[in-house]
Amino acid sequence: MEDSIEIVNTLLVNSFNKILTLEKDVLKEGPFSELTITELHAIEAIELKGKTMTETAHKLGITVGSLTVTINRLVKKEYVVRSDKEGDRRLVQLTLTKKGKLAWRLHDHFHRHMVRRMLQGLKEEEHQVLIQSLESLVHFVEEQQAYFKAKQFEENKL
Incomplete structure (x- = not known):
């Protein structure tokens, strides 16, 4: 059991670190080099159908206040549009722009490719x-x- 714990721990830590490093490297060299990994993960959390600030913050496991800084940058970079939901200024709806949707699709493609590779050869x-x-x-x-x-x-x- 202890051998398995050590092996799984090492694999989890290495996988987590290498995935983050790869995402950062791809961002630096790709068409979305102006994005940070934090901004990309916010785009991922908003998804194609859009979400409120509260829903997005919850999905990311952060406060709405922390998310606000990232969303301000994404609005300025024209990846996200912010609007009042149903005329209620307290409910802020986030929607991806065309540029944001393209970034989301490319990131989603990376994740799907990674998962397919992981499942490959398994029953x-x-x-x-x-x-x-x-x-x-x-x-x-x-x-x-x-x-x-x-x-x-x-x-x-x-």
Whole structure:
């Protein structure tokens, strides 16, 4: 069991770091070199159908205040349009421009290619084991995030 823990830990850390590095490298050399990885991930979170600021912040796991800085830059770079949702100034709708949609499509293509490669050669039942393992990982991370947010709240309350 300890050998498996060490191997999986190493693979997760290496995968995470290499994916981020590759995304940054592709951004630097590609048609969207003016974007940061943070901005690209915000575009990814908005998706083609658009989202509100609150929905986007939640998807990214950040506050609306933190997202505002990124969205201001994306609006200025003409990747995102911001508008009031249904005339309510409190609900800010984010929509990708044509340029933003192209960046989203290219990034989505990269992710789909990566996942296809990962699933290549695995049997259908192995797909299910991988999916269950990744769901377990996401659940663990969400639990830890909730714990640390609660802890920070309690510390700030004192």
